[in-house]
Amino acid sequence: MARLIIRHETRYTYERPVGFAPHRLLVRPRDSHAIRIVRAALTLSPPGATRWLYDALGNSVCWFTPRGEASSLSIVSELTIERYPAPLSPVPVRDPQTATPIVYDHTDRAVLSPFIEPVSEDRDGVLLQWLRGQVGRPDEPALDFLLRLNTAIHDGFDYQSRDLGAAQDPSHTVALGSGTCRDFAWLMVEALRRVGYAARFVTGYLYCPEHSGIRGAGATHAWCEVFLPDLGWTEFDPTNAIAESSDLIPVAVTRTPAEAAPVTGAIYGDGGESRLTVHVDVRPAESIPAAA
Known part of the structure; x- marks a missing residue:
């Protein structure tokens, strides 16, 4: 078993404020015999309504609709998980x-x-x-x-x-x-x-x-x-x-x-030039110092 901490930050910036259509987020693994989610946090800016569901393939999907207008959109997913890989053993050739x-x-x-x-x-x-x-x-x-x-x-x-x-x-x-x-x-x-x-x-x-x-x-x-x-x-x-x-x-x-895109959605209005930055950090949980 491996315990890992994952931080996934997606940030869109625009020259001018824009409105936002609903965005589809694929950032959370589904709990299973292979993965257990110990902690999950989703920080969204600007804030807005969220709705969680499982799609036809069992993926955990968050529909996020930011409120109002803004010149940036930030989506930060922070996870602590335990990972249990299945043993890859040969299957008898007689089958x-x-x-x-x-x-x-x-x-x-x-x-x-x-x-x-x-x-x-x-x-x-x-x-x-x-x-x-x-x-x-x-x-x-x-x-x-x-x-x-x-x-x-x-x-x-x-x-x-x-x-x-x-x-x-x-x-x-x-x-x-x-x-x-x-x-x-x-x-x-x-x-x-x-x-x-x-x-x-x-x-x-x-x-x-x-x-x-x-x-x-x-x-x-x-x-x-x-x-x-x-x-x-x-x-x-x-x-x-x-x-x-x-x-x-x-x-x-x-x-x-x-x-399979982690984030999909659309904006309303002319935001001018836009920029997307993505940063993902995965590290063992024991590398994070304990809180005082």
Whole structure:
């Protein structure tokens, strides 16, 4: 078990005061057997009405409507959590559902089908050609294949930090040979869907111990979850070639990256030039000095 403190600050500033439409916040993990929320605080400026709900995928969503007009919008989420990673143990190969191609039980498949169907285009076959080079022997255990693909993306692509902008199309990431964490996560999700796996896009936070070599800390992070018979939804982070790690702190799971933004909303009026700053800090709870 790891106890961590997370501070996630999002701040928008404008040249002139503006009004605010409702904003959708995805900043709070859902309590589960893998994560327990010890403390949660949300500081909002300007203040306004909040309403909490679970969306269709079980994500904890806060709808926030700031009151009045202001030249800035600040959203600060502070969490203390306990993280319990699941052990990543091999599934017996004698089960035919654990070999490639993957086979899901029909009751599972009814639920998983939206995560099996690819979303992105690959008109020139760039992604498919790359994927063919990753597929191994037909009897390779699914877990072995997933770990190998996770490592192949980490080793075969250059990591480049990019704070803003949508995730690249997977075919573009392959052609470019580089990307950021959301690009690599989306590449793995869409590649696996093309060979019949149920995969989904995950956003959250990443604990990065000093000198660990972990990539993608200091901001929100993204990785991939794959559904496996007998193991369920299993985490793979191709940015760092890790799986089922306590360093990964999931907040939201979605079908596409566009649905996973931590903050979405709109403003009323002409605010002129705007600026967005985001800061994320994840540290062990014991590193915080006790109150006097």
